[in-house]
Amino acid sequence: MSRTAKIVGSIIFLVILFCMPLALYAYQFGFGIWENHGEWAEMGSALSGIYSPIIALLAFIILVGQFFSQYTMNKFHFDQSFIQKSQEELNFYIEQLDHYLNDESEKTESVRELLRRFSALSEAELRSDLGKRVVQEFIGEHRKIHDIWVAIYPSLKGLGVHDHYPYVNSYQGSKVKLMAVLSLNTCIALDKVYFSSNSKIDRGEAQVLGPGTHITSDYGCSSSY
Secondary structure, eight states: OOHHHHHHHHHHHHHHHHHHHHHHHHHHHOOOOOSOHHHHHHHHHHHHHHHHHHHHHHHHHHHHHHHHHHHHHHHHHHHHHHHHHHHHHHHHHHHHHHHHHTOBOTTSOBHHHHTHHHHTOOHHHHTSHHHHHHHHHHHHHOHHHHHHHHHHHHHHHHHHTOOSTTHHHHHHHHHHHHHHHHOHHHHHHHHHHHHHHOTTOOGGGOTTTOTTEEOOSSSSOEEEO
């Protein structure tokens, strides 16, 4: 039903609601220009007893509608402010991370190229003693990169915790931007580094690997089980 149809329907309903008591009173007792003051008083008393609760109910409905309208507006402004702040933080972290990833090491090999080794590690290898040692060596040499990637998680989780617009759109858009700027393989490798270095998280908490994503040893990840 369109907005115009709802407005027209509401007006018709209100007209009927207000006219019906008067019509019923006129049908039952008649209506005219009486000379007796008592008859006017009786009609006024009867109609006021009918219209007062109706008007009070309508006023209550209007107040409830205003409350929900204000709540919706406040929630909308809060959501927009939260999303904007999260996106600003993500943009800053992505810019800094892209800068550090493109830095050259002493072996004239970019950090992005160094991360490729982690894309070849399976889940078991990442959680093995050798895998953890290799990861810790990488983190020790590139602490900034690891810390920035960890700092990205709260912003992404804050957007991803809701399953409705505009959070879903912002969450998916942020992940796409992250992978577009840094590349999918780089994001998977960074997720694997974080996964290996923190035994308290599982694969379902990884932002790029995600729940149901199988960590393999050939490409980096595959589809759901």
